[in-house]
Amino acid sequence: MAKVYLTGAGPGDIELLTIKALRVIEEADVIIYDRLANPEILKKAKKSCEFIYVGKEDGRHIMPQDDINEIIYKSSLNYKNVVRLKGGDPFVFGRGGEEALYLFTRDVEFEIIPGITSAVSVPAYAGIPVTHRGVSKSFRVLTGHEASKKDVSNMNFEDLRTDDTIVFLMGLHNLSKISKKLIEIGKGKNCPVAVISKGTTIEQKVVVGTLLDIAAKAKNIPTPALIIVGEVVKLREKLKWF
């Protein structure tokens, strides 16, 4: 009986892979993967393991999700240990839930192996705690990709009138729209923002600014990158360690 492991690959640093993820990768007969922050992970597979790239960048699918679902399903007919490897955590903007639901309808056995999400770990490697006593009591993780559909109108910015930390994944190409909108709803122009690119890897880059100037400052930063907005960003001045 085949089993599909919907597995989180973590944010990039290979040592942030879980022991469980490493085990299923080592035992995999086939690995179906997206663009990963660290492709070195694939080298942990056995020699006979097959690899299927179903590339996905910043939420833009090179391959439609239905096709990916079908590839995972077909793999379960042909191989015993199927690993579906996804960046970060499979259930945080990874469409892992959809893939699991598809396997459920096809009666394929599956297991979810959570991964360390970039939403929390990438800020941590930049010296930014997502919550901090007396600074921010909670944090939200949003997709900034929604915004790309011509405008950001389908994102509920009113909802972001808050002092919570806000983390935008998949938002880099909308950075100027997002920061403009946040100023419009009343966040201070000087509200601190960081853009973190290729976090947790040796190529990590961090640009710090304010809602007013971050878009210009982060212009040429490579993806994957996330945006973090809130007073916690200032803690980086002291907590920057990586």
Ligand code: SAH
């Ligand atoms: N499931 C993933 C998120 C998928 S969405 C997770 O839990 O981390 C992909 C987005 O995650 C990217 O557009 C980027 O915003 C963010 N991301 C992933 N890895 C990153 C990294 N190493 N550095 C910065 N951002 C990253």
